[in-house]
Amino acid sequence: MANILEVQNLVKNYGAFQAVKGVSFNIQEGEIFSLLGPNGAGKTTTISMLSTLYQPTSGDAQIAGHSIVKEPMQVKRAIGVVPQELALYEDLSAKENLVFWGQMYGLSGKALSARVDEVLEQIGLTDKARDKVKTYSGGMKRRVNIGVGLLHKPRLLFMDEPTVGIDPQSRRAILDTVKDLNQHGMTVLYTTHYMEEAEELSNRVGIIDHGELIAIGTQKELTKQVGENETLLLHIGEQEEPAALATALKGLPNVLDINVVNAEISVVTSSAKDILASVVGAANARGIKIHSIDIREPNLEAVFLHLTGRALRD
Amino acid sequence: MLKTFIIGFKDLKLAFRDRAALILMLAAPFLVTVGMGLVTGRFSGTDQSGALNIPVVVVNLDNDAIGNALVEVFNSSELADLLEPTASSDAEAARRQVDEDQIVAAIIIPAGFTQSVIPTNGVASSPIQIEFYANPSRPTSAGIIKTILDGFLARIDEMQIGGLTSITQLIASGKISPQEANQAGAEMGKRFEAGGTTYAETAAIKINSSTTATETNDFDPLAFFAPSMALMFLMYTVSYGGRSILAEETQGTLPRLLATPTTSVQILGGKIFGIFLTGLAQMLILIGASSLFFQLKWGDALGVVLLVCAAVFGATGWGLLITALARTPAQVGSVGTAVMLIFAVLGGSFFQLSNMPPIMQAFSKITPNAWALDGFSTLALGGKLAAIAPPITALLTMGLILFLISAALFGKKNLAQK
Ligand SMILES: Nc1ncnc2c1ncn2[C@@H]1O[C@H](COP(=O)(O)OP(=O)(O)O)[C@@H](O)[C@H]1O
Numbered sequence: 001m002a003n004i005l006e007v008q009n010l011v012k013n014y015g016a017f018q019a020v021k022g023v024s025f026n027i028q029e030g031e032i033f034s035l036l037g038p039n040g041a042g043k044t045t046t047i048s049m050l051s052t053l054y055q056p057t058s059g060d061a062q063i064a065g066h067s068i069v070k071e072p073m074q075v076k077r078a079i080g081v082v083p084q085e086l087a088l089y090e091d092l093s094a095k096e097n098l099v100f101w102g103q104m105y106g107l108s109g110k111a112l113s114a115r116v117d118e119v120l121e122q123i124g125l126t127d128k129a130r131d132k133v134k135t136y137s138g139g140m141k142r143r144v145n146i147g148v149g150l151l152h153k154p155r156l157l158f159m160d161e162p163t164v165g166i167d168p169q170s171r172r173a174i175l176d177t178v179k180d181l182n183q184h185g186m187t188v189l190y191t192t193h194y195m196e197e198a199e200e201l202s203n204r205v206g207i208i209d210h211g212e213l214i215a216i217g218t219q220k221e222l223t224k225q226v227g228e229n230e231t232l233l234l235h236i237g238e239q240e241e242p243a244a245l246a247t248a249l250k251g252l253p254n255v256l257d258i259n260v261v262n263a264e265i266s267v268v269t270s271s272a273k274d275i276l277a278s279v280v281g282a283a284n285a286r287g288i289k290i291h292s293i294d295i296r297e298p299n300l301e302a303v304f305l306h307l308t309g310r311a312l313r314d
Numbered sequence: 315m316l317k318t319f320i321i322g323f324k325d326l327k328l329a330f331r332d333r334a335a336l337i338l339m340l341a342a343p344f345l346v347t348v349g350m351g352l353v354t355g356r357f358s359g360t361d362q363s364g365a366l367n368i369p370v371v372v373v374n375l376d377n378d379a380i381g382n383a384l385v386e387v388f389n390s391s392e393l394a395d396l397l398e399p400t401a402s403s404d405a406e407a408a409r410r411q412v413d414e415d416q417i418v419a420a421i422i423i424p425a426g427f428t429q430s431v432i433p434t435n436g437v438a439s440s441p442i443q444i445e446f447y448a449n450p451s452r453p454t455s456a457g458i459i460k461t462i463l464d465g466f467l468a469r470i471d472e473m474q475i476g477g478l479t480s481i482t483q484l485i486a487s488g489k490i491s492p493q494e495a496n497q498a499g500a501e502m503g504k505r506f507e508a509g510g511t512t513y514a515e516t517a518a519i520k521i522n523s524s525t526t527a528t529e530t531n532d533f534d535p536l537a538f539f540a541p542s543m544a545l546m547f548l549m550y551t552v553s554y555g556g557r558s559i560l561a562e563e564t565q566g567t568l569p570r571l572l573a574t575p576t577t578s579v580q581i582l583g584g585k586i587f588g589i590f591l592t593g594l595a596q597m598l599i600l601i602g603a604s605s606l607f608f609q610l611k612w613g614d615a616l617g618v619v620l621l622v623c624a625a626v627f628g629a630t631g632w633g634l635l636i637t638a639l640a641r642t643p644a645q646v647g648s649v650g651t652a653v654m655l656i657f658a659v660l661g662g663s664f665f666q667l668s669n670m671p672p673i674m675q676a677f678s679k680i681t682p683n684a685w686a687l688d689g690f691s692t693l694a695l696g697g698k699l700a701a702i703a704p705p706i707t708a709l710l711t712m713g714l715i716l717f718l719i720s721a722a723l724f725g726k727k728n729l730a731q732k
C-alpha cells in the first residue's frame with residue numbers, strides 16, 4: 001500500500017526546549033496509526049506541525065505527496081483535523097458550526113447542506129442539530145468537534161486525544177465512529193495516552209516519549225519486544241521499602257526484569273503462575289505487606305514500561 | 315474574498331446572539347438617549363391640546379403684599395387652563411405631595427418674604443428665598459411653573475428688589491443635578507407647545523408658542539444625544555469585535571481556521587469585516603429606532619448612510635489598534651471601555667465641544683466621535699452631502715492610518731509567535 005504520510009526527522013524547538021526530537025514514520029493509506037505516549041510526550045506538537053499550524057524547526061513531511069513546509073495549502077485540503085481542545089463557536093448550533101466550517105473547506109450550496117446532514121447523522125446529532133453547542137454535554141461537543149474534521153471527506157484525518165475527559169458511553173461512541181470511518185476508507189492518525197484505545201483501534205502504533213519515537217510497529221511486533229512474558233504488578237504500602245524486596249525478587253527463577261515505580265513493583269516473568277508463591281513468600285519473609293497483585297499479559301503498557309522504566313500514566 | 319464575507323457574517327451573527335453585547339450595543343445607547351430625552355423634557359406635554367391643568371401647590375406663609383401677589387398670579391384667569399393651583403399652608407405636606415407625584419411642584423413662600431425684599435428703614439435685610447420644589451420626572455410641567463415664577467421674580471427685580479429661588483431636588487429620584495434641573499426646566503418651559511393655543515403673554519409669564527420645531531429650525535436635543543450615544547457605544551462594539559479576534563485564538567478556532575485551506579489574510583480580513591458589519595448594523599438599528607420612536611429627523615438619508623459607514627470605518631480602526639496592542643481578550647475589553655469613555659468625553663458625546671477649552675477641541679480630532687457628531691449635526695440642521703465631506707474624509711483617513719498601523723503590529727506579533 002502507498003504511504004499517505006511520510007515524516008522525516010521532524011524537530012520542533014520551543015526556545016531552548018526541544019519538544020519533538022527528530023521523529024520519522026510513515027502511515028499507509030487505509031490504516032489507523034496511533035501515536036501512544038504520556039502527557040507532554042510531543043503528540044500535539046507533532047500533529048500541529050503535520051497540519052501546518054507550526055513551522056517545523058527542521059525536517060519535513062509529505063502528505064498525499066505534498067510537503068508540509070512548501071505546499072501547506074495542498075496539505076490542508078488533504079487533511080481533516082480534530083484538535084485536542086474543543087474548537088467550536090458555542091453560540092452557534094451544531095448545524096451552523098458545520099455549515100461554517102464546511103464553507104471554510106470550500107463547500108457550498110447543495111453539496112454543503114447534503115454533507116452537513118450526512119455528518120450530523122454520522123455523529124448522531126441530527127435531532128439536536130439546531131441547539132446551540134453551549135447547551136450540549138461534553139460528549140456531544142466532542143462529537144461536533146469530530147464532525148467538523150470530517151466535512152470535506154479528508155484522505156487523512158488527525159485526531160488528537162478525542163476521548164479525553166468524557167464519559168464511557170461517549171468514548172465508546174467515538175471509538176466506534178473512528179473504526180467506522182476507517183472501514184469506509186479514511187486513514188486516521190490517532191493520538192492517545194490510553195493504551196487500551198491504541199490496542200483496540202490501531203493497525204500500527206508509534207510509542208512516543210519525551211519527543212522521541214521509541215518504538216513503532218504492529219501491536220504484535222511491539223509486544224514481542226517484551227517477549228511472551230507476563231508482568232506481575234505488586235502494590236505495596238507507601239511506607240514500605242521496595243528496594244530490598246526488588247533485589248530479592250531478582251534472584252528468583254523465571255524472573256526476567258524488575259521495575260519499581262513508587263509503591264509499585266513490576267516483575268516481568270516467563271510464567272506468573274509459577275513464581276506467584278515465591279514472590280508472596282519473599283515479601284512475607286521481609287515483613288512487607290502486599291496490598292494487591294495484578295497479572296498482566298504482554299501489552300503496550302508493558303512495552304512502554306520495558307522501554308522507559310515508567311508507567312504510561314503520568 | 316468569499317471566505318472573508320462568510321467569516322464577517324458569522325461574527326455579525328455571533329454578536330447579535332451575545333446578550334451582554336446586545337445590551338451594550340443597542341439597549342444602553344437607546345436607553346441613555348431616552349433618559350436624556352426625559353431629562354430635557356423631550357417627551358412630556360407635547361401631545362396635549364387645550365387645558366393642561368398642571369397641579370401645583372402654593373404655600374403662602376408670607377401672607378404679605380408680595381406673597382399674596384404671587385398667589386394671585388397663579389390663580390389668574392389667563393393661567394386657568396394651564397395650571398391647577400391649590401393653596402396650602404403646610405409646606406411639609408406640599409413637598410410630600412411632590413415626592414408622591416401627586417403634584418408637579420410646590421412653591422413655598424416663606425414667612426417674612428415681603429419684609430425681606432422690601433427694605434425697611436432704608437436697609438435691605440438679606441432676602442429669604444422662595445422654595446421651588448419640583449418633580450424632575452416632569453421637567454416640562456415643572457419648567458412651565460418655573461417660567462411663571464421666574465417671570466414674577468423678574469418683575470420684582472425690575473422693582474430693584476432681589477428675588478431668588480432655589481430648586482430643591484427630589485432626592486428620591488436623584489436623576490439630575492440642581493444645575494441641570496434648573497437649566498432643563500427653564501429651557502423646556504420655552505419649548506412648550508400647547509396644541510396651537512397661544513397663551514397671552516402676561517407680565518409674569520412668557521410661553522413660546524411656536525408651532526413645530528422644524529419650522530423654527532429649533533435644534534432637537536435628541537438630534538444631539540442620539541448620535542452621541544450611538545457613537546459612544548459604537549466604540550464598545552469595535553472593541554468587542556477586537557476582543558473576538560483574540561478570542562478566536564483562546565477558544566481554539568483560530569488554529570482550526572488556519573488548518574483549513576484559508577489564508578491568514580482572509581481570516582483577519584473576515585474578522586475586520588465582521589467588526590465593520592456589526593458596527594454598521596448597530597448604528598443603523600439605533601438610527602432607525604430613534605426615527606421610528608422619537609420621530610427624530612436625521613437629515614439627508616444618503617448622507618446619513620455614508621457618514622455612518624465612514625464613522626464605523628474610523629472606529630473599526632481604533633478597535634484594531636487596541637487589539638493589536640493587547641495581549642489578552644480581557645485587556646482589549648478593559649482598554650476598550652476606557653477608550654470608549656475617554657473618546658465620548660473628548661469627542662463631545664456628553665458636552666458640546668464648543669464649550670470646551672481649545673486644547674480639548676484639538677484633541678477631539680483624534681476621535682471618530684467628534685468628526686461623526688459634527689457630520690450628524692450638519693445633516694440634522696438640513697446640511698446636504700457636500701457639507702459633510704470634511705468629516706467623512708477625516709474619518710476615512712483616520713481609519714486607513716489605523717488599519718496600516720494595526721496591520722504592521724499584527725504582522726510583528728505573528729512573526730514573534732512562530
Ligand atoms: N507553545 C509551547 N511553548 C513551549 N512549550 C510547549 C508549547 N507547547 C507544548 N510545549 C511543551 O512541549 C512538550 C510537548 O507538548 P505536547 O506536544 O502538547 O505534548 P502531548 O500532546 O503529547 O501531551 C511539553 O513538555 C509541553 O510543555
Ligand SMILES: [Mg+2]
Pocket residue numbers: 043044045084160161
Ligand atoms: Mg496533546
